[in-house]
Amino acid sequence: MSMNVKKITNKINDIWMKYTKTQKRLVIGGIAAVIIIILLAVIFFSKENLVPLYKDLTAEETGQIKQTLDEKGVISELDANGTVIKVPADRVDSLKVELAAEGVPKSGEIDYSFFGQSVGFGMTDNEFEVLKVDAMQTELSNLINTINGVKSSKVLINLPQETVFVGEKAPSASASIVLELEGANTLDQQQINGLYHLASKSVPNLQPENIVIMDQNFTYYDQNEQGSEYASDNFSSQQKIKAQVEKDIGRQVQSLLGTMMGQNKVVVSVTTDIDFTKESRKEDLVEPVDKENMEGIAVSAERVTETYTGEGAQAGGVNGTGEDDITNYNEAAGGSGNGDYEKNEERINNEVNRVHKEIVESPYKIRDLGIQVMVEPPDPKNVQSLTSDREDDIRQILSTIVTTSINKDIESQPLTQNEIDNKIVVSVQPFDGKIESTPPETTSGGIPIWIYAAVGALLLIVILLLILLIRRKKNDSENEEEEIVFERQEPIFVEDVNDEKESEESVRRKQLEKMAKEKPEEFAKLLRGWLAEE
Numbered sequence: 001m002s003m004n005v006k007k008i009t010n011k012i013n014d015i016w017m018k019y020t021k022t023q024k025r026l027v028i029g030g031i032a033a034v035i036i037i038i039l040l041a042v043i044f045f046s047k048e049n050l051v052p053l054y055k056d057l058t059a060e061e062t063g064q065i066k067q068t069l070d071e072k073g074v075i076s077e078l079d080a081n082g083t084v085i086k087v088p089a090d091r092v093d094s095l096k097v098e099l100a101a102e103g104v105p106k107s108g109e110i111d112y113s114f115f116g117q118s119v120g121f122g123m124t125d126n127e128f129e130v131l132k133v134d135a136m137q138t139e140l141s142n143l144i145n146t147i148n149g150v151k152s153s154k155v156l157i158n159l160p161q162e163t164v165f166v167g168e169k170a171p172s173a174s175a176s177i178v179l180e181l182e183g184a185n186t187l188d189q190q191q192i193n194g195l196y197h198l199a200s201k202s203v204p205n206l207q208p209e210n211i212v213i214m215d216q217n218f219t220y221y222d223q224n225e226q227g228s229e230y231a232s233d234n235f236s237s238q239q240k241i242k243a244q245v246e247k248d249i250g251r252q253v254q255s256l257l258g259t260m261m262g263q264n265k266v267v268v269s270v271t272t273d274i275d276f277t278k279e280s281r282k283e284d285l286v287e288p289v290d291k292e293n294m295e296g297i298a299v300s301a302e303r304v305t306e307t308y309t310g311e312g313a314q315a316g317g318v319n320g321t322g323e324d325d326i327t328n329y330n331e332a333a334g335g336s337g338n339g340d341y342e343k344n345e346e347r348i349n350n351e352v353n354r355v356h357k358e359i360v361e362s363p364y365k366i367r368d369l370g371i372q373v374m375v376e377p378p379d380p381k382n383v384q385s386l387t388s389d390r391e392d393d394i395r396q397i398l399s400t401i402v403t404t405s406i407n408k409d410i411e412s413q414p415l416t417q418n419e420i421d422n423k424i425v426v427s428v429q430p431f432d433g434k435i436e437s438t439p440p441e442t443t444s445g446g447i448p449i450w451i452y453a454a455v456g457a458l459l460l461i462v463i464l465l466l467i468l469l470i471r472r473k474k475n476d477s478e479n480e481e482e483e484i485v486f487e488r489q490e491p492i493f494v495e496d497v498n499d500e501k502e503s504e505e506s507v508r509r510k511q512l513e514k515m516a517k518e519k520p521e522e523f524a525k526l527l528r529g530w531l532a533e534e
């Protein structure tokens with residue numbers, strides 16, 4: 001056994017001595033890399049799989065849960081600056097149930113349940129007021145946290161001392177609210193008005209003008225009164241609406257022209273003039289049913305016709321209305337002579353349309369619109385590569401957008417083509433300032449590609465070393481086989497040492513045996529020759 005080990009050791013030593021310094025370094029580096037990879041794989045696969053147990057925790061809650069888990073002997077890990085605590089994946093559900101049964105986590109804030117438990121006979125008025133204010137702040141904060149987009153909130157309420165004098169006006173309370181919004185979310189005006197209304201109704205004697213609301217970025221949110229002259233009396237809100245309208249129109253133009261020319265071939269700028277006035281009016285209108293003839297519907301009609309011809313007939317017409325008659329003079333009745341009498345009378349009651357309108361005109365009317373477009377020709381070095389027909393198509397598209405976007409009143413005249421052309425600018429020129437940005441070479445998982453390249457090169461080196469070792473081992477085994485064959489053939493060439501004197505026949509016989517072993521074909525020819533001679 002020791003001889004075999006010694007032989008193997010000697011062979012390995014011989015092989016190692018035959019390598020150059022570079023080959024020795026490669027072998028040592030490859031072996032070290034394989035060992036490191038094996039160790040990393042063992043560490044990675046043997047590591048416990050931890051998943052979040054609770055998220056968005058406060059420092060007090062995290063410390064309380066961490067202490068409870070350590071007492072139970074559960075492996076835990078903190079993440080996201082201590083707001084997330086992780087435990088083994090197979091124990092998440094059981095730990096939630098166990099911690100909930102023990103009342104963990106207990107929030108560090110004071111709520112109404114704590115307020116009721118803390119009230120005692122020995123509590124002073126100041127302690128009672130402090131607990132009362134803290135309870136209001138906590139409950140109001142919990143209500144605000146239920147709003148979509150609000151991650152957390154802090155509320156500070158100031159309740160002044162009540163007056164003891166009769167008839168004196170009660171002092172007003174005040175409140176400050178700081179919101180922590182999720183990500184890049186913002187609150188719309190409806191949510192802001194709801195926050196003001198919620199806070200004012202939750203605290204006694206708290207008027208909306210005594211409430212201040214801001215977020216973590218020091219952005220203040222003001223309330224808009226309902227029914228005001230303007231839909232948004234806040235300048236920042238108006239600018240946001242104006243920017244949103246311009247952004248929507250610009251995105252539409254960019255999408256259309258980008259499809260035609262290429263997204264990196266078009267730059268769009270949109271400017272608008274928006275009317276924020278909100279108008280409310282009432283109209284009571286009387287209109288004929290038949291507007292062409294300006295007539296209504298005849299509801300009732302009465303026609304009276306009187307005629308008389310004969311002697312003693314009273315003259316027809318109205319007394320004292322002739323050309324030669326005296327006004328209001330009544331001619332004597334019962335005159336003699338022949339005469340004619342005729343009277344026609346018609347009474348018609350017409351019904352008309354009575355229209356009652358309550359009109360509320362919404363704001364955000366686009367009074368004017370301008371679109372500026374820069375187009376790079378297909379061949380940036382040749383401006384003429386953009387044909388006039390293609391440029392006319394671009395102008396026609398922009399004209400349609402301008403016509404349909406600007407608010408049109410019934411009384412106003414439609415825009416002329418010259419007015420539309422003045423609102424459109426199309427510039428055809430190469431984009432010399434265009435920056436060709438190359439994104440960093442990263443994989444989908446965020447790991448740089450050079451790491452994968454280094455690992456791949458390392459594996460390639462290890463594979464090459466293994467191939468060299470296998471080839472070296474194969475060559476050594478072939479050399480050993482050749483040596484063994486040579487040793488087996490040695491008795492053929494070794495002369496038989498014999499003290500006895502050899503005769504001519506013995507020498508000839510040994511030569512023939514040697515020829516038969518080494519050259520069987522020539523030996524066969526020799527035999528055939530002897531047989532032929534005999």
